[in-house]
Amino acid sequence: MNALAAIRSLLRTDLKVGRVVPPAGYTARLTIFTSGAMAFLAVFALALSLATGRLADRWGAELARTATVRISAPAGQVEAQTQAALRVLETTPGIARSRALDREEEQALLEPWFGPDLPLEGLPVPRLIEVIEEGEGYDRDGLRLRLQAEAPGAVLDDHTRWRAPLIRAADRLRLLGLAALLLIAAATAAMITLAAQAALAANSQVIRVLRLVGARDVYIAHAFVRRFTLRALAGAAGGTLAGMLAIALLPRAGAEGGFLTGLGFQGAHWLWPLCIPVLAAIVALLATRVAAFRSLGELT
């Protein structure tokens, strides 16, 4: 029976079915706590996955459409080669615009490492030209040859060697987040299976009585499945809310804050965690169902 059929069957079950199983017991608290804790962790794994996804997209988008030409030439030739490179860039198809960064901008780029009072004039800092692509982009090899001819000190950096490992790392982080979600689901299923088996073992006398009066295995299983599914749903709902609250209360430091402060949900992504309790309930339903039928099959 697939998950959908199991859910339909569960919803059709009489509300009184659950009453045949004695209430409370430590398995109830264990299931609620496990589901809550796992849902809490799942919210963070989801946030990590979504944040790394955003990061990979941003890095990809920002770096893919830009390039930098670096002019490293003897002091007297820097300005001439810069102008020559700019002329080459202006006449290259696929380049929307290009401009040389002024001294203040270069200083700002170096400020995080050397401080605000760096005397650039006394240092052999190369000039940088920012290149913005358009349309299908430009012919990289052709541009490199032309720059070599017109400005020998110009080096075209199309960001490939920076972008590729960054995007790869972000993609790996996103995969790690998804793997964490799967592991959390598997751990939840394992814990609920153990709790369900413990509950079934503890209620073997109840099961015996139910069988004695003509209860089919599917009826007995439903009594346990319903109970564990609702517990998992309640626990996961609490854990998810707590997780979302914790994410919402994470400090924000803006774009300069780096990756960790960007961990969280944005816009419609806040709706994603709401799936966690539903998924936890489905996992609990399937785990308890399998555990119940296996245990009932073993009980004579």
Place this chain on the structure above:
Amino acid sequence: MQRLKRLRLLGKRVAVWTVVEGAQVIELADVSYSYGGGALLSDINLSLGPGSFHFLTGPSGAGKTTLLKLCYAELLPTSGRVALFEEDVRTMDRDAVARLRRRVGVVHQDCQFLDHLSVAENVALPLTVAGRDVAAQASNLKELLGWVGLTAQAESRPPQLSGGERQRAALARAVIMDPEVIIADEPTGNIDWDMSLRLLTLLIELNRMGKMILIASHDLNLIRSAKSEVAARVLRIRNRSVQLAAVDL
């Protein structure tokens, strides 16, 4: 062979499946049962017809409870064939056994109840697990509780009942599905003589409604009392086999 028959139960006309004349309700052919390497029952041949009344006697440990469990498919024979309503229990899956149990009311000596439910809920449990609307049968349930003298204890929990009350509650639960067969394992084992007679009267009444009754008991006085009221056969387990006991018990 079965056919639908109209009977009067608790003052109401009800349609029940009943076994036609000649067919046996419970049939054991060359049945043996071994446990822990030792034979407990061997080569049992037994045919119990509809509407009959049987006692099963024998010393403690002779295998009375085991034989009863074979009769309601709680145990499967080590060898031989057990047929209930002409169906071999070995060919039944779990669902079929569950459906069979709705046609066989069982009263245990230790009266197993769900202690977190009320007496009324326990008595109605066979209806609940069969998916019947218990609320729609509330008046029948009330009447049944009155029949076994437990109206005042309907909302009590089973641990609050005395031994006799528990036995009567178990009997009420056994008959609420209007089964064709009532099997009782030492139903008077833990209760006084007056209560035993009261329980026996209820069982005889059920037999007069057409139910087949099989009671395991070592209480000879009870058996003598029953024989004075109803044509009861007495079966005795001796040396791992079943014999028809002497008529002058």
